[in-house]
Amino acid sequence: MDRGHAMNRYARQEAVLGADAQARLRAARVLVVGAGGLGAPVLPYLAGAGVGLIRLADPDRVEATNLHRQTLFRMDDIGTPKALAAAAALRALNPDCRVEPMETMLDPANAATLAQGVDLVLDCADSFAVAYILSDLCRDMGLPLIHAAVTGTEGYAGGFCGGAPSLRAVFPDLPQQMGSCARDGVLGPVVGVLGAVQAQMAVAQLAGLPSPLGRLISYDGAAHRFGGFAFTGAPEPTRAPRFVAPSQLTPQDLIIDLRGADEAPLFPRARRCADVTTLHPAAGQRVALCCRSGMRAFTAAETLAATWPGEIALVALGDPT
Structure with a gap:
């Protein structure tokens, strides 16, 4: 990459972060699981920020019902694997960012392989099982995990593992009812807000800014209200299947x-x-x-x-x- 080109592209970002932080972003390698609603803001913000490598895992294809919230895709992408369509969009946005699209569903058998060699993991999958699989994996590997979940008009994003408590420590028990986008629906802008929070947390962690690990931010789109709390002292459960x-x-x-x-x-x-x-x-x-x-x-x-x-x-x- 030409140095003059890089200075021009990242000039306003470097004015905030500094050159050393920008260099850390350029050297960073991340795994993003899910190219859907949360991935739609996360992926272009990471690529735009100059993250060196994005490994993207998603098994699905673009559908018309995705487009109200998955704004990374266009009508012409319908029927295309999301990982491939997203990779093409990110390369067009920033050819300096390497993208490794993986048309696969993350599960306990392949999770460690997908996370091999990365510095940070982002959970954008909208899957209960994937969230806990990634939390267990990141705790074992010492990797930071930026996880988010959204249903209806509300959701949260937080920084887990990597020295902070895991998802299991913060959510050891299930609530009486858990929603899902497929069953309960979701508003696109709410997903965009939480995805942007995820991206900011990831950039902060990778660039060496004050760490988001051990903090959770919630957003209620119906009440137009943010909340949050720190959970740095949350104990890990003694028994966790x-x-x-x-x-x-x-x-x-x-x-x-x-x-x-x-x-x-x-x-x-x-x-x-x-x-x-x-x-x-x-x-x-x-x-x-x-x-x-x-x-x-x-x-x-x-x-x-x-x-x-x-x-x-x-x-x-x-x-x-």
Whole structure:
């Protein structure tokens, strides 16, 4: 990259950050999981800021129903893999930023490979299971995680792991009801606000500004109100069942399918069970609790752990195909 060109492109940013911080951004490598609503502001802000490499993982294709909030895409992109369409847009925005598009769904089997060699991870996936998979991974690897979630007109973004408490420390239990964009809907500008917060947190962490780790920012778009708190002293849970991929299950596992017969065919080698308190696992056996998103498995694991001290794994099976 020509130095004069770089000075011109980043002049106003360097006036705030300084040349050393700009050099840190140029050397930075990040993993962004999800090119949807949150990824739409995150990705161009990171590329525009001069982040050296963006590895982008997303398995989906652009749909017309995405376009009200996923403003990185255009009508001509409908049917195109999101990772490829986003990579093309980012290269057009800033050819100095290397983009590695990965047309794949992150899961516990490939997460460590996707995060290999990066300095920071951004969770833009809008997936309960992916959020906890990334939090566990980043805690193990010592990587900062910038995570956000949005439903309806409200959401939050925060900096986890990398020396700060993990997502499990801040959210050890599920709320009584958890929304989703697909079921409850979401407003595009609200997603844009939280995605911009994510991007700012990532730039601050990478550039060496005061760290966002250990802080959460909330936004209520209906009330036009921001909030937030610090969670630097949040304790990690002593027992935290982890997600595993279906490919990581073994013949010795007791596999429990929590879905109803009207939802999906029975998972191979599994038995259906609606009440995990009736289970009697063998000594030393691992219980693998399966459902669509991982939320029912998470709740069932809490119930089972109250009466059984053995190992519990969670499996998010996704929608039946």
